[in-house]
Structures are given as C-alpha cells and as structure tokens.
Amino acid sequence: QIELKHGSHRIGKRTDAVMQKWRGYGLGQFIHWGLYAIPGGEWNGKQYNGAAEWIRSWNGIPKSTYDSLIYKFNPVNFNAEEWAVTAKQMGARYVTITTKHHDGFCLWPSKYTRYTIANSPWKKDIMKPLVDAYDKQGIDVILYFSVMDWNHPGWRYDIKTKEDSIAFEGFKQFTRNQLLELLTLYPTAKGLWFDGTWDKSWIKQAAFADELETEMRKFRPGLIIGSRFRADENGKRHFDSNGVLMGDYEQGWERKIPNKIEDVHGNDWDCVMTVPENQWGYNKAWKGHIKTRNELLEMTAKCVSLGGNFVLNFGPQGDGAIRKEEKQLAAQIGDWMKTNSEAIYNCEYAGLEKQDWGYFTKKTGSDKLYMIVFNVPVSGALKVKLPANTSIGKSYLLAQPAQLLNAEEISGTEYFIHLKNTAAGNPFVVVLEPTAKK
Numbered sequence: 001q002i003e004l005k006h007g008s009h010r011i012g013k014r015t016d017a018v019m020q021k022w023r024g025y026g027l028g029q030f031i032h033w034g035l036y037a038i039p040g041g042e043w044n045g046k047q048y049n050g051a052a053e054w055i056r057s058w059n060g061i062p063k064s065t066y067d068s069l070i071y072k073f074n075p076v077n078f079n080a081e082e083w084a085v086t087a088k089q090m091g092a093r094y095v096t097i098t099t100k101h102h103d104g105f106c107l108w109p110s111k112y113t114r115y116t117i118a119n120s121p122w123k124k125d126i127m128k129p130l131v132d133a134y135d136k137q138g139i140d141v142i143l144y145f146s147v148m149d150w151n152h153p154g155w156r157y158d159i160k161t162k163e164d165s166i167a168f169e170g171f172k173q174f175t176r177n178q179l180l181e182l183l184t185l186y187p188t189a190k191g192l193w194f195d196g197t198w199d200k201s202w203i204k205q206a207a208f209a210d211e212l213e214t215e216m217r218k219f220r221p222g223l224i225i226g227s228r229f230r231a232d233e234n235g236k237r238h239f240d241s242n243g244v245l246m247g248d249y250e251q252g253w254e255r256k257i258p259n260k261i262e263d264v265h266g267n268d269w270d271c272v273m274t275v276p277e278n279q280w281g282y283n284k285a286w287k288g289h290i291k292t293r294n295e296l297l298e299m300t301a302k303c304v305s306l307g308g309n310f311v312l313n314f315g316p317q318g319d320g321a322i323r324k325e326e327k328q329l330a331a332q333i334g335d336w337m338k339t340n341s342e343a344i345y346n347c348e349y350a351g352l353e354k355q356d357w358g359y360f361t362k363k364t365g366s367d368k369l370y371m372i373v374f375n376v377p378v379s380g381a382l383k384v385k386l387p388a389n390t391s392i393g394k395s396y397l398l399a400q401p402a403q404l405l406n407a408e409e410i411s412g413t414e415y416f417i418h419l420k421n422t423a424a425g426n427p428f429v430v431v432l433e434p435t436a437k438k
C-alpha cells in the first residue's frame with residue numbers, strides 16, 4: 001500500500017441514489033458538436049483522414065485560420081427539442097454533451113473567454129436549450145469538458161520553463177472558473193465527463209485537480225465524475241498507484257468494450273462509441289466501416305451484461321441538423337428497445353457463464369434473468385448453466401410472455417431452452433424466472 005495524498009478517495013462503488021440511477025441507465029447518447037462540424041473533415045476541398053473534431057491539430061491548420069470558423073457558426077437548423085426527442089426515441093436514458101472540445105470553443109456564453117457562442121453569428125447559449133430539452137424528455141444530462149484547450153494562451157503540453165509555469169497557473173484558474181460557471185448555469189446536470197487530461201502539464205497538477213474535484217463535489221452534491229479527470233501524485237491516471245479507481249466510474253472504455261467481467265475490476269463503467277470507426281464530430285464523408293443497428297445492439301447488450309452502460313455518439317452537422325444516417329440508427333435501435341428495454345434498463349451482470357448464443361443480464365434487485373440472443377444455434381436449443389441450487393421456474397420470449405418455452409434439464413445445473421422458431425433475424429430476449437431447486 002503506497003501512501004497517497006491525491007489518489008482515490010473511495011474504495012468500491014458509490015451507493016447513493018444518483019449513482020444507482022446512473023448504473024441502471026443501460027443506454028446513453030453522446031453529442032459531439034462545435035466549430036469542427038463546419039469543415040466536417042474537409043479542408044480546402046480535400047477530405048482529411050483523421051477524426052473530424054481533431055482537424056485543427058492533425059491537419060496543421062494555423063490557429064487564426066481555424067479560430068475564424070467562429071464567424072461561420074450559425075446553426076440555423078439547430079433544434080434542441082428534435083435532438084432530445086431523437087434520443088428519447090432511441091431509448092437513451094442519459095446524454096453527454098460537449099460544452100467545450102479540445103479546440104476551446106465554448107457552446108455556452110462563458111465569461112472567461114471570448115471564444116464562445118456569444119461571439120458567433122448565432123450569439124445565443126446552446127447549452128441551456130439543450131439541457132432544458134433533454135430534462136423535459138427525462139434524459140439526464142452529463143456535461144463533457146475538455147481540460148486541454150488549444151485556444152487558451154495559457155495551455156501547455158508540458159511545463160518546462162518559468163514562463164510555462166506562470167502561464168499554466170493562469171490556465172488552471174481559467175479551468176476552475178469555467179467548471180464552476182457550468183455547474184452554476186446548468187444545475188440539473190448530473191455529472192461532468194472530462195477529456196483531454198493526458199498531457200504532462202495536467203498530469204503534474206495532482207494536488208490542484210484533487211482539490212478542484214473536491215470543490216466541485218461540494219458545490220454540487222451527488223455530482224458524477226469519472227476516472228479520467230485527474231492523476232495521482234505519481235502521475236497515475238484512471239487507477240491510482242495502489243490500483244484503486246479514481247472517480248466514480250471507469251472512463252477508459254473509449255471505442256472499446258471489455259471482454260469479460262474480470263476486465264472491469266468490480267467498478268462502474270461506461271463505453272463511449274462512434275458509429276464510424278473513429279469520427280466523433282460530424283464528417284461529411286460517412287466513410288469506412290459504419291456500425292449497423294445489430295452491431296450496436298450487440299454492443300449495448302454486451303456492455304449491460306458486464307455491468308456497464310453503452311453510450312452512442314452523434315455528430316450533428318454544422319447547421320445544427322442531425323444527419324439522416326444517425327436519425328435512422330436512433331429509430332432502428334429505439335424500435336428494438338421498445339420491445340426489449342426491460343433486459344437493458346436497471347439490469348446488471350448476471351454472474352452466469354457466457355454462452356455462444358449471446359448475453360445474460362439480470363434485473364437489479366430481482367432474480368429475473370434475460371437472455372439477449374444474437375446467434376440462434378441450428379439446434380434451436382440455448383444452453384444455460386445455473387448455480388447448483390437453482391432451477392428454471394418459467395421461460396418465455398419477452399415479446400410473447402404467454403408462450404412458455406420448454407426448459408429441458410440436461411444435468412444438475414445445465415439446461416437447454418428450446419426455441420419454437422429458429423429463424424435467424426432480429427436479436428430477441430428470452431426471460432428466465434429461476435426458482436430454488438426443490
């Protein structure tokens with residue numbers, strides 16, 4: 001055990017109601033929107049190969065040239081209600097929205113910089129109508145905030161000189177001011193999703209970041225902050241020098257999903273995922289492998305089966321409209337969720353051996369089990385292994401509860417659930433109501 005002043009301040013999961021609600025969300029929406037949506041992955045008429053929201057950095061655009069995009073930000077088709085209804089129809093229970101991405105452009109009229117929506121042709125606050133619209137749909141809001149801020153003169157990748165140190169002190173106060181400003185302006189926000197915290201300059205701020213996290217939690221009791229915000233005094237991120245999770249949930253699952261329960265170390269976590277391979281901001285070219293509805297449903301089921309949430313990213317266009325492909329996916333996912341969300345919402349890891357046909361989830365606070373089936377075996381028989389003292393009381397399709405399925409006991413703990421219809425097609429859910437063995 002290494003003595004730490006700025007490591008994790010809690011062992012084990014948070015048990016309060018706010019975090020218990022977070023744990024049961026199952027499915028969320030991520031929104032990446034900002035100036036980068038205007039070029040949309042193109043510059044001087046040429047597609048560039050990186051992530052659309054990194055075009056300023058990876059495409060080597062001069063600061064003043066990129067910054068002048070602010071004068072073009074006038075999203076005439078922005079409709080907060082429409083975004084929130086799209087998320088509602090998809091079945092999202094929470095949304096994470098970029099308030100400020102790495103380029104430093106603020107979607108709210110911050111007092112601490114001119115590089116905000118207030119100085120764009122749009123002028124008006126974007127965050128307030130969004131927070132209100134999602135609140136109205138009963139979807140909890142998490143505010144994404146990039147600590148790394150390429151626009152601010154005080155930002156440094158590392159602190160090497162006295163000048164760096166003086167500049168970065170100013171930047172640290174700017175960061176604190178903006179975070180307290182966001183918590184003040186949008187008091188219904190349930191959490192902060194931090195990004196851009198990997199550079200040495202920030203990693204060296206263990207004490208400052210620890211104090212700031214404590215201050216934010218005092219300012220907004222119940223605030224949810226993930227493992228990506230700060231490092232401990234040895235520079236350890238996500239997990240401190242004793243291997244204990246920093247923050248309230250693991251934020252490392254970006255565009256990747258754990259494979260087995262051991263990978264999540266008994267922590268809360270969510271996976272944030274793009275529809276294309278690696279585009280968070282709007283990219284005009286809907287290119288490379290675009291994940292299908294079934295792929296995204298399987299990712300959702302896999303995340304919930306391993307005790308996490310799945311957060312799907314949307315990158316609205318520069319004019320504020322959500323692209324049609326994303327709207328279609330939201331509707332297709334929502335269609336499936338209409339029938340099957342009982343196996344996703346307020347569900348957790350079932351503690352059963354994974355089988356080839358798909359994923360188990362278990363209703364929190366109940367013994368009810370769900371089998372989310374993606375791969376129907378040619379035998380039509382779905383294998384289930386239960387704990388020794390448990391048998392299957394009832395089994396049926398969630399979509400047709402009246403039609404009981406035959407659960408054949410193969411051995412003391414193994415059963416086959418025999419499907420009546422083995423036609424492949426849509427993923428479906430079988431419900432198991434276990435009972436104690438007589």
Ligand SMILES: C[C@@H]1N[C@@H](C#Cc2ccccc2)[C@H](O)[C@@H]1O
Pocket residue numbers: 032051053054195254272280
């Ligand atoms: C949630 C996602 N994190 C951001 C990133 C990144 C990144 C990309 C390359 C190397 C290191 C970090 C993406 O721009 C998006 O906001």
